[in-house]
Amino acid sequence: MSPKKRAEKLRKEIQRHERLYYVENEPEISDYEFDQMMRELIALEESDPSLRTPDSPTQRVGGAPVSRFETVPIDPPMLSIENAYSLEELHEWYERTAGLAADEPIDLVCDLKIDGVSIDLIWEEGILVRAATRGDGRRGDDVTSNVRTIRELPLRIDRPGRFHARGEVYLEKARFARLNEEKVEAGEPPLKNPRNTAAGALKLLDPKESARRCLSAFVYTIVDDSSVEVRSQVDMFELIESTGLPPNPQWRHASDLDAAIEFIEEWRDRRHELPFEIDGIVLKINSLATRETLGRTSKAPRWAIAFKYPPEATETIVREIIAQVGRTGAITPVAIFDPVDIGGSTVQRATLHNYEEVERKDVRVGDSVMVEKGGDVIPKVTGVILDKRPKKTRAIVRPDQCPVCGEPTHQFAGEVAIRCVNQGCPAIVRESIVHFASRKAMNIEGLGEKVVDQLLEAGLITDWASLYDLKAEQLVDLERWGRKSAENLISELEKSKVAELSRLFFALGIRFVGERVAGILASHFRSVDALRLATVDELIQVEEVGPKVAEAVRFYFTVPANVERLERLENAGVVIRYESTRKSSKLEGEIIVVTGTLEHFRRDEIEKLIESHGGRSTGSVSKKTTMLVAGKDAGSKLAKANELGVPIASEEEFLDLIGEKPGRE
Numbered sequence: 001m002s003p004k005k006r007a008e009k010l011r012k013e014i015q016r017h018e019r020l021y022y023v024e025n026e027p028e029i030s031d032y033e034f035d036q037m038m039r040e041l042i043a044l045e046e047s048d049p050s051l052r053t054p055d056s057p058t059q060r061v062g063g064a065p066v067s068r069f070e071t072v073p074i075d076p077p078m079l080s081i082e083n084a085y086s087l088e089e090l091h092e093w094y095e096r097t098a099g100l101a102a103d104e105p106i107d108l109v110c111d112l113k114i115d116g117v118s119i120d121l122i123w124e125e126g127i128l129v130r131a132a133t134r135g136d137g138r139r140g141d142d143v144t145s146n147v148r149t150i151r152e153l154p155l156r157i158d159r160p161g162r163f164h165a166r167g168e169v170y171l172e173k174a175r176f177a178r179l180n181e182e183k184v185e186a187g188e189p190p191l192k193n194p195r196n197t198a199a200g201a202l203k204l205l206d207p208k209e210s211a212r213r214c215l216s217a218f219v220y221t222i223v224d225d226s227s228v229e230v231r232s233q234v235d236m237f238e239l240i241e242s243t244g245l246p247p248n249p250q251w252r253h254a255s256d257l258d259a260a261i262e263f264i265e266e267w268r269d270r271r272h273e274l275p276f277e278i279d280g281i282v283l284k285i286n287s288l289a290t291r292e293t294l295g296r297t298s299k300a301p302r303w304a305i306a307f308k309y310p311p312e313a314t315e316t317i318v319r320e321i322i323a324q325v326g327r328t329g330a331i332t333p334v335a336i337f338d339p340v341d342i343g344g345s346t347v348q349r350a351t352l353h354n355y356e357e358v359e360r361k362d363v364r365v366g367d368s369v370m371v372e373k374g375g376d377v378i379p380k381v382t383g384v385i386l387d388k389r390p391k392k393t394r395a396i397v398r399p400d401q402c403p404v405c406g407e408p409t410h411q412f413a414g415e416v417a418i419r420c421v422n423q424g425c426p427a428i429v430r431e432s433i434v435h436f437a438s439r440k441a442m443n444i445e446g447l448g449e450k451v452v453d454q455l456l457e458a459g460l461i462t463d464w465a466s467l468y469d470l471k472a473e474q475l476v477d478l479e480r481w482g483r484k485s486a487e488n489l490i491s492e493l494e495k496s497k498v499a500e501l502s503r504l505f506f507a508l509g510i511r512f513v514g515e516r517v518a519g520i521l522a523s524h525f526r527s528v529d530a531l532r533l534a535t536v537d538e539l540i541q542v543e544e545v546g547p548k549v550a551e552a553v554r555f556y557f558t559v560p561a562n563v564e565r566l567e568r569l570e571n572a573g574v575v576i577r578y579e580s581t582r583k584s585s586k587l588e589g590e591i592i593v594v595t596g597t598l599e600h601f602r603r604d605e606i607e608k609l610i611e612s613h614g615g616r617s618t619g620s621v622s623k624k625t626t627m628l629v630a631g632k633d634a635g636s637k638l639a640k641a642n643e644l645g646v647p648i649a650s651e652e653e654f655l656d657l658i659g660e661k662p663g664r665e
């Protein structure tokens with residue numbers, strides 16, 4: 001047998017045994033025999049590097065370290081799922097969903113909500129080519145080199161074309177315990193919890209270090225596979241398993257909500273038997289056609305919900321209640337208490353949200369309180385144990401002065417927040433700079449909280465506009481700074497000088513103007529000056545802009561210091577541009593599905609093209625689909641479109657329709 005044929009045979013055998021061992025838990029050979037096969041394959045590839053293929057099992061831990069992770073688009077976006085914390089909320093969701101679905105089937109599929117990290121996976125012609133973190137839902141980090149180290153995920157699958165799936169990466173409890181033992185033995189602080197450790201392992205720059213964490217994974221959905229007919233979540237799970245991917249380890253097809261609740265109750269206690277952490281059960285409408293009918297909100301699909309098991313609560317003692325000032329001047333009371341362990345995390349502080357909340361719960365310094373993690377994420381004080389209250393405790397008084405600058409506080413009509421309204425307050429200045437530089441705003445890499453604190457303390461900056469006055473020579477003399485790090489920050493600042501208008505509108509930190517509203521304002525006004533001159537009445541006419549937002553925007557531009565800072569940006573050479581992605585309304589109201597292999601565009605490119613002409617791109621064919629764009633080797637989606645009488649266009653016919661020429665965007 002030639003070395004090439006032997007290497008091919010070894011690769012197939014090793015991949016088969018990996019699946020038997022890691023996915024099906026039915027090994028056929030000993031660890032020693034497996035290791036001998038792997039050693040033989042490594043020797044063959046080292047003697048002739050041309051035998052080494054991207055899907056070789058030897059490449060799971062062989063990648064070179066990277067300097068940084070590239071950000072890649074996630075398309076379609078990875079949405080979050082609505083949560084229910086009680087059976088009552090679950091019944092409300094089900095009744096609401098049944099009403100929207102009309103006469104369409106609403107049977108459910110339930111599976112474990114593993115407490116891990118969402119991952120987006122793409123195989124091309126059977127080869128795993130990309131794995132990305134969820135990120136903000138639309139863009140995530142390319143962590144392919146690290147995901148390749150997860151042995152449950154095959155590097156090669158027997159699927160033609162593009163196979164797009166999503167899953168969850170997690171760390172088993174036993175492995176987490178062993179890692180912590182190693183940390184303690186090395187005199188290092190222990191890891192907080194399995195989920196954070198898994199997330200951290202995915203972001204390690206060296207794949208070999210990531211491999212040491214021994215991450216695991218399962219796949220819970222298929223986004224795109226045109227080679228077979230998939231009509232339901234049950235079909236998806238069956239296809240996932242037949243493809244050789246690790247399915248969610250426990251799932252059930254439930255005919256109605258009562259059957260789903262039986263599954264929830266079954267795992268309420270049994271979850272502690274699992275080798276991994278779960279924090280609830282995910283319920284999804286089984287039928288993909290019904291899902292299409294139900295649609296989604298801007299944040300979550302209407303056809304899915306996560307039932308979250310009540311978090312564990314722990315008793316502790318409040319030692320201090322401090323006041324923190326945020327970038328909008330809101331003063332937030334924060335309880336500092338004796339450290340407690342909740343769900344594997346050590347917690348010693350929790351926000352009390354506002355002073356009305358403090359008064360309602362009557363939390364005092366010295367009180368014994370119950371603390372839990374809301375949704376198993378955010379620590380919160382749920383109640384005071386009054387029987388244990390020490391004598392002579394004092395109620396917390398609302399601050400009439402800012403705890404940082406000492407200026408009088410103010411409470412606007414209709415708001416519960418107490419605010420510092422001094423825009424020169426050091427706390428507000430600091431938080432506004434951190435926000436301005438953040439990833440979703442001006443995206444100035446390397447300008448985090450610690451660096452901002454250091455620059456403020458050194459007197460090198462006074463506000464976010466002054467960032468663009470910094471010189472490398474000013475930075476090199478600071479502690480822990482060198483010429484290279486100084487030049488890197490100046491380079492990032494220069495890079496940020498050409499920015500999208502929506503990013504700037506978000507970066508300004510105007511009250512009530514989040515990322516989405518910033519984008520809407522940018523699309524409507526298209527320049528800083530147009531927004532600055534807009535009246536409240538003009539602002540209210542903009543979609544999704546109500547009186548509160550309009551008044552906040554108008555107030556922001558009446559403050560001379562804010563206008564002066566924008567002028568300083570312009571003088572520093574910052575160029576703010578509006579880039580419209582809308583080309584025409586030729587596809588207004590159209591719901592279009594793309595299938596098969598395209599000649600001139602990647603799938604994500606043509607979907608963006610559809611949106612730029614006013615259409616909406618979806619992943620499955622239904623009665624609501626108005627057009628199917630079919631490339632080569634179109635499969636089940638083409639058959640279903642013919643069955644439903646959906647108009648079908650080739651790639652060239654579609655481009656003629658919208659007046660575009662073939663070629664990359």
